[in-house]
Amino acid sequence: MKKILVANRGEIALRVMRTARRMGIKTVAVYSEVDRRSPHVLFADEAVCIGPPPSSQSYLMGQKIIEVALSLGVDGIHPGYGFLSENAAFAQAVTDAGIIFIGPSPYSIEVMGSKLAAKEAVKKFNIPMVPGTEGAVSDVEEAIEVGRTVGYPLLVKASAGGGGKGMRIVENEAELASQMERAISEATSAFGDGSVFIEKYVGSPRHIEIQVLADQHGNTVHLFERECSVQRRHQKVVEEAPSAILTPEIRMAMGADAVKVAQSCDYTGAGTVEFLVDENLNYYFLEMNTRLQVEHPVSELITGVDLVEQQIRVARGEKLSFSQSDLSIKGHALELRVYAEDPLNDFLPSIGNLSTYRRPIGEGIRVDDGFEQGMDIPIYYDPMIAKLIAFGKDRTEAIARLLRAIADYEIEGVATTLPFGRFVLEHEAFLSGKFDTHFVQNYFTKEALTAGEADEDAVAAALALQVYLKEKGGCMYRRWAERGGGGK
Numbered sequence: 001m002k003k004i005l006v007a008n009r010g011e012i013a014l015r016v017m018r019t020a021r022r023m024g025i026k027t028v029a030v031y032s033e034v035d036r037r038s039p040h041v042l043f044a045d046e047a048v049c050i051g052p053p054p055s056s057q058s059y060l061m062g063q064k065i066i067e068v069a070l071s072l073g074v075d076g077i078h079p080g081y082g083f084l085s086e087n088a089a090f091a092q093a094v095t096d097a098g099i100i101f102i103g104p105s106p107y108s109i110e111v112m113g114s115k116l117a118a119k120e121a122v123k124k125f126n127i128p129m130v131p132g133t134e135g136a137v138s139d140v141e142e143a144i145e146v147g148r149t150v151g152y153p154l155l156v157k158a159s160a161g162g163g164g165k166g167m168r169i170v171e172n173e174a175e176l177a178s179q180m181e182r183a184i185s186e187a188t189s190a191f192g193d194g195s196v197f198i199e200k201y202v203g204s205p206r207h208i209e210i211q212v213l214a215d216q217h218g219n220t221v222h223l224f225e226r227e228c229s230v231q232r233r234h235q236k237v238v239e240e241a242p243s244a245i246l247t248p249e250i251r252m253a254m255g256a257d258a259v260k261v262a263q264s265c266d267y268t269g270a271g272t273v274e275f276l277v278d279e280n281l282n283y284y285f286l287e288m289n290t291r292l293q294v295e296h297p298v299s300e301l302i303t304g305v306d307l308v309e310q311q312i313r314v315a316r317g318e319k320l321s322f323s324q325s326d327l328s329i330k331g332h333a334l335e336l337r338v339y340a341e342d343p344l345n346d347f348l349p350s351i352g353n354l355s356t357y358r359r360p361i362g363e364g365i366r367v368d369d370g371f372e373q374g375m376d377i378p379i380y381y382d383p384m385i386a387k388l389i390a391f392g393k394d395r396t397e398a399i400a401r402l403l404r405a406i407a408d409y410e411i412e413g414v415a416t417t418l419p420f421g422r423f424v425l426e427h428e429a430f431l432s433g434k435f436d437t438h439f440v441q442n443y444f445t446k447e448a449l450t451a452g453e454a455d456e457d458a459v460a461a462a463l464a465l466q467v468y469l470k471e472k473g474g475c476m477y478r479r480w481a482e483r484g485g486g487g488k
């Protein structure tokens, strides 16, 4: 593979191109009119404008992207995440054009894109699943029967849904018929597929996912878990690896099951198997994401494996150069997603100009971003500015480094979720590891952020007064120097 086109933008396009360049592979960027001066465009060896800002007219124009690739002699297309990354028809069209799709086969994408097809595929592998229906349910009588068997509350889920879309909680039998009808009509209009199924509702679960990697020669490994329970409205906020709650035994069992899930759909490349974990550490297979995920860096940091490099190697037909027993967890990693959203204003996107933008630096700190100072954050795409990633020898060190980096990050011109991230990382429930997917809902209020600010103001005032009084005493500098001249 000599030349790769990255069918994406922002941090992930840049991140993929960096690894490609390191491997001696030329890179091609595609971009919309609003992204013409973006870092991914400037970084690439070649760049082609593919249309106006809306993604439907640019980053989702599969055929146009393939035409660009053919005209430039590209031999591989990396889709990143979002956009065309889990579009089986696009993966097929790329392959049909004689170009390597750097991702799984259209078949794997299709099977795992349907929750019902996924359940069917993994059935013979004995993977734990939440009690519920095996197939689609359209009949209320059947649903009532299921409800009586598994008990309430229930969750009605759309087969074509995922990431929380098309789910409805049903508290009791009286609500079942109406909730099912709503779920079916919502799924029909949202996905063009009204199939729904029913599961027992797990009340306070953790969301733990396993990173897998498979070559085209039948070798599949897992790269341990990522704990992704801290999320807000199905948007992940903080991800970490390893999870504070898994025992080595459960970790190995989940890893082995994730490998089986991958094998059930002949998976190749990098993928993620999502599980729910309940209070008793029972785990249940939820779904498989057939792409490189936003939070992949935490797995890279604890294993030392560059997942994009592995994706490229697998796509060009190489065998994995390591086996499961070569992999181990070294240290702890956390990722905070930094969004241009205002946590004081219901997380509304805060678009505007990055008038000040200075990344934190320091030991164990990695910033994956796609912006530079002075750039506008466009309204057309996901408002994520950066992923702030910290690594340490253990969880305590990684959290301390991430907090330091949050404090050192200088962003002006737009509101960001940095203060929200600090709130999470300093929270007792997070520090103790006792949290579930309801963390934000249970603990976050915007008053918690402003209260923190008030404290900070008070601390700042107290410090200023201290400094002033010492200065008056004429020994301010000496005392400061005695304390170590500024500290770390």
Ligand code: MV4
Pocket: 130, 155, 162, 163, 164, 165, 199, 200, 201, 202, 203, 205, 206, 207, 228, 229, 231, 234, 274, 276, 286, 287, 437
């Ligand atoms: C569930 C569940 C409770 N019980 N299934 C949400 C996203 C989609 N992947 C599946 N999801 C859930 N499925 C049963 N049977 C709770 C969720 C869920 C959730 C899962 C992971 C991360 C965050 C979540 C937030 C709300 C609900």
